[in-house]
Amino acid sequence: MSLPFVVRPREGTGGADAAGGGVPGRGRRPAVLDVLSPFIDDPDVSDVFVNGAQGLFVDRGAGPRRADGWCAGEDEVRDLAVHLIGAGGRHIDDATPCVDVRLEGGIRVHAVLPPISPEGTLISLRIPRLGTPTLDDLAATGMFDRGAQRALEQLVAGRANLLVSGAAGAGKTTLLAALLSAAPAHERIVTIEDVAELRLSHPHHARLEARQANLEGAGEIALARLVREALRMRPDRLVVGECRGAEVRELLSALNTGHDGGAGTVHANGLGEVATRLEALGALAGLTDHALARQVTSAIDVVLHVERSAAARRLAGAGRPRLAATGRLEIIPVDLEEVAHR
Template sequence: MSLSFVAAPRGGASAHPRSVPRHPVVETLRPYLADPDVTDVFVNGDGALFIDRGRGIARIDGWSVDAAAARDLAVGLIALGGRHLDDATPCADVRWDGGIRVHAVLPPIACAGTTISIRLPGTGVPDLDDLGRRGAFDAATGDRLAGLVAGRENVLVTGATGAGKTTLLAALLGRVPPHERIVTIEDVAELRIAHPHHVRLEARQANLEGVGAIPLGRLLREALRMRPDRLVVGECRGEEVRELLTALNTGHDGGAGTVHASGLDEVPARLEALGALAGMDDRALARQVVSAIGAVVHIERGADGIRRVTGIARPVLDGDRLGMRVRS
């Protein structure tokens, strides 16, 4: 299939510095966190700093911290998100205001030393027309993608971590008519949509006592009571796939979600694995998916750092199992 989506760099005339918390612990990383072109920042166990500007990960020469400073940095960054990081809780994940995600792991869990991973949101709102003008796809492909939204197809966007699933999904949702109500459910609220009626729900982790967690499955059930015209799950990672498929099979057309998969041919196995977590056998899962999902759009990030849509498929039954058929 000849189809290409190339994600343009985040910079340019419309880019602006990213909002970063004003706190001393952030200062050593501020130039990279505020850069609108940077998508990821990493501090490795050896104290080295790496960043990704959308074209692959590169080391920052001359930047380093010792083991004690790396630990203090990780503890401080996690504290900014309201959580605690210490020997008793050596792994933590938080979201700062503005959507910056910070994950940290202390030794000895991180064998080589403290490891910090920071995911940075874009500084603009993705727009399907803008992606087309940047050469992301031709007019025919743009019409095709917009047609999925206008036709109220339930769309599943698939790809690996960092492939651009959220960006593409947000651009598609920007085409939803303004009189419709979009309810989005995410582990970490990242979707930013150019739409006047967007309700955002975010899962909550348990507190230090291990209580208070609100998982995606619970949020999905709550969202069904909010009369959504478009129901969106940022990423299905477990048993909530059952609730999503049930919802999309009961009149909630025009919904969407994302699932982690390395290729279109791996999507059936991935969905079967999620279905197993929800107590669904392969036969039941296949029939639910074929009935609920109208199109699967797969996006990949190549070795050169460029993100491309590599296929659009339709779920089909292959005997009693789930299969994929490329949409012409």
């Protein structure tokens, strides 16, 4: 592949190690990422966006900012998208114009081709800031204080079923990985993800990743099926990286049948919106609001909500699921340390 892209490296970010990628904890990476190395090797960068020929933007914690010195035409950006998706073992073309993959080293790539993206090929890269985060690591970054850390450790040790909520990029996966890394070493953790992102500091971690349909529309293995398969693998902790559809029914059913210590994440902009989001997912799985409420209140012990500000990602609150007087689900804010001591 020719690489006609023009980038102007910032001081101190050039000269990435071609074999290892130059960033601690990120491991080896495909050569196609070399054109993006000035940004990927910057430890402050969490996201990189290429908006066709319109430019490249990077997020260093204060929102996306245009990168000076980047120059690429639409054909070049499309070529980059095809090679990035190919490096992740998947295929993107006009018949399959939207694809999500994980590259070696943990970088997640999402690409969309025209005409789905009318202004040109769109590429989004999520770059892990910590290789295998621990609760100590996150406390050091200011996500929570030491009191909250002790409470989180107690919840994990007590095998509480946890749901981590937050907006995109708020740190849900990062917090979930740290929580699971705190589980006892003798436990078997089975994680199920659409695109495998969870990287744990744990000796017994089995990963399952969903598979998209091939060009003929066959061969898809969805998250809901993987949850059922995981139950046959004798997990001590069953985890769904992100609940976004019918798999929420299988996860809740599993956690209601003796699989303590499980966890998952869900998109929500606030703790008070988690109930509405779960009801929407439950509807996709054929659950009524009342049935969903009963499932969640018996399956989930604590909801942890994370938020992202210009300064940092932080644990913004905790809540307990409860049946409202109407029979629907509601999430009641609670003091995390009090809940952990019960």
